Amino acid sequence: MVDTEASGQAEPSSVVASVLYRRGQPALDVPIEEAGRYAGNSGGLLWIGLREPTPEVVRQVGTQLGFPHRAIEEIIEPHHRPKVMEYGPLTQIVAITVEVAHMRPIFGETQLLVGDGFLVTIRRGTTGGHAQLREHLQSLPELLERGGDYVASALLDMLVDNYLLAITRMESGVESAEQRFLLHGFRGHDVRKLYRQRRDLQRIYMAISPLAEICRRLAHVDIKYFDVETRSFFNETADRVTRANEFIVSLREALAFAFEAGIMIGQTQQTDITKKLAGWAAILAVPTAVAGIYGMNFHDMPELSLPYGYPLVLGVTFAVCCVLFWRFKKSGWL
Numbered sequence: 001m002v003d004t005e006a007s008g009q010a011e012p013s014s015v016v017a018s019v020l021y022r023r024g025q026p027a028l029d030v031p032i033e034e035a036g037r038y039a040g041n042s043g044g045l046l047w048i049g050l051r052e053p054t055p056e057v058v059r060q061v062g063t064q065l066g067f068p069h070r071a072i073e074e075i076i077e078p079h080h081r082p083k084v085m086e087y088g089p090l091t092q093i094v095a096i097t098v099e100v101a102h103m104r105p106i107f108g109e110t111q112l113l114v115g116d117g118f119l120v121t122i123r124r125g126t127t128g129g130h131a132q133l134r135e136h137l138q139s140l141p142e143l144l145e146r147g148g149d150y151v152a153s154a155l156l157d158m159l160v161d162n163y164l165l166a167i168t169r170m171e172s173g174v175e176s177a178e179q180r181f182l183l184h185g186f187r188g189h190d191v192r193k194l195y196r197q198r199r200d201l202q203r204i205y206m207a208i209s210p211l212a213e214i215c216r217r218l219a220h221v222d223i224k225y226f227d228v229e230t231r232s233f234f235n236e237t238a239d240r241v242t243r244a245n246e247f248i249v250s251l252r253e254a255l256a257f258a259f260e261a262g263i264m265i266g267q268t269q270q271t272d273i274t275k276k277l278a279g280w281a282a283i284l285a286v287p288t289a290v291a292g293i294y295g296m297n298f299h300d301m302p303e304l305s306l307p308y309g310y311p312l313v314l315g316v317t318f319a320v321c322c323v324l325f326w327r328f329k330k331s332g333w334l
Contacts, residue, residue, distance in 0.1 A: 014053040017134070021045045021144045032057075036064040040117035045144055047151065048120045049130060058122070065089065065118055075122065079109050082211040084218065090115035091225055093152060093214065095159050096207040097126040100169040105200050107207055110159065112152045114225050119148035121155065133158055149226040153233035156215065160240045163208055167247050170204070173197055174251045174258075181262035191259070198255050205248045212241040279328035286320045 018035065020028040022044030030038050030046060039046045048061060055076045062072040071087040085092040090113050097108040108125030121130060133154060137143050143150065177194055215238035217223075219231040290313060306312070328334045 014050050014057050016049040016051045016129070018048045019046070021047065021138075021141070023141065023145055027138065032061055032064060034064075035061060035118070036066070038117075039065050039115070044117065045148055045151070046118040047134075047148070048118065049134075050120065050122045051129075052124055053122060061120060065115060065120070067113075075111060075113070078124065079111075080107075081207065082214050084214045086223060091223055093156070093218075095156060095211055095214075097123075097128065097159060098163055098166045098204055098207060099126060099128065100166045103170070103173045103197075105166065105170070105204055107203075110155070112155060114148045114152050116225060117148070119151050128162060130155065130158070146230065147225075147227060149230045150233065153218075153230055153237060156211070156234070156237045157240070159211075160237060160244060163204075163241070163244045164247070167204065167244060167251070170197070170201060171251060174254055177255060178258040181258040181265075190262075194255055194259055198252055201248050201252050201255075205245060205252075208241060209245050212238045212245065215241060275333040279324075279333040282328070283321050283324045286324065287317050290317050 015032055018030045018032050020030050020038050022028070025044075028038075032048060035046060035048060038044075050057065050061070053061075058076050059072055061067075062075065066089050067075075068087050068089070071085075071090060071092065074085060074092065079094045080096070081094075082096055083092075083094045085094075093112040093114070095110050095112070097110055099106045099108070106125070108123065110124075110126065111120075111122040113120035113122070123129070137151065137154070143154075174197065177190075177197060180190060181194075215234045218226060219235035219238060294313070325334065
């Protein structure tokens with residue numbers, strides 16, 4: 001069996017893998033042109049993995065597996081929010097993928113199509129693959145025997161792991177913003193960057209939060225091709241998505257608190273500067289007033305005829321300035 005995700009080779013086709021897993025038998029590569037012969041008739045699980053498939057490939061697979069026309073068109077259309085749709089021969093689950101590059105989120109989608117004896121996975125806009133999970137399940141054949149619904153729950157659980165990894169990377173940016181705001185206050189470009197971070201976190205939240213409700217629906221509602229024994233796995237995945245959402249909310253609140261703290265620090269610094277300017281203005285007002293009075297050039301003015309009048313006026317002015325400086329220094333204004 002050749003898996004382009006595991007081997008790292010370039011794949012000219014959008015078909016990553018098309019493998020039939022049967023109990024007690026080795027995995028069998030199945031051409032998608034013959035997928036209809038094995039799905040639901042072999043007593044095993046046919047897992048078809050597609051990456052960035054063209055509409056023609058989707059229609060070919062859908063025709064082989066008996067998908068309704070409406071389902072095929074819905075699979076071809078891009079999606080921006082998680083959803084679950086039930087058709088006759090299949091149940092469609094859409095999950096949004098999140099990856100972080102250069103502290104910016106990158107969104108894609110993964111579709112899981114679960115039917116009688118088959119599972120089709122479709123990935124768009126994401127670099128992460130399913131090779132590691134596929135190898136893990138192949139090493140434990142009893143897990144694959146549980147059917148496509150169990151593999152779908154494992155895939156959704158893996159997506160949640162990727163969510164937590166992406167959010168953890170965003171957390172490092174949040175911590176950096178907190179330190180910058182608390183230590184240095186904020187500047188115009190810092191405020192714009194913080195707003196962008198909060199906006200990115202909100203976009204991640206809006207992209208993954210509906211998945212919790214979808215998993216709870218899969219866990220509690222009777223859906224075709226989903227076994228009762230598998231429902232508990234979807235319930236656990238829903239709880240993990242909820243915790244991821246709470247993680248995102250806490251990061252957004254941390255950014256809000258950092259912004260408020262930065263504003264308070266800036267206001268405190270402005271208040272200190274204002275106090276210093278007011279204190280020095282009061283001190284300088286004394287010699288300014290004295291100079292203004294004696295600059296009027298009247299003939300009869302106090303101390304003009306005294307031999308020590310000039311140094312006396314300067315001494316008194318200096319003494320008053322020193323007293324004011326001492327008082328302002330003592331009160332913390334200077």
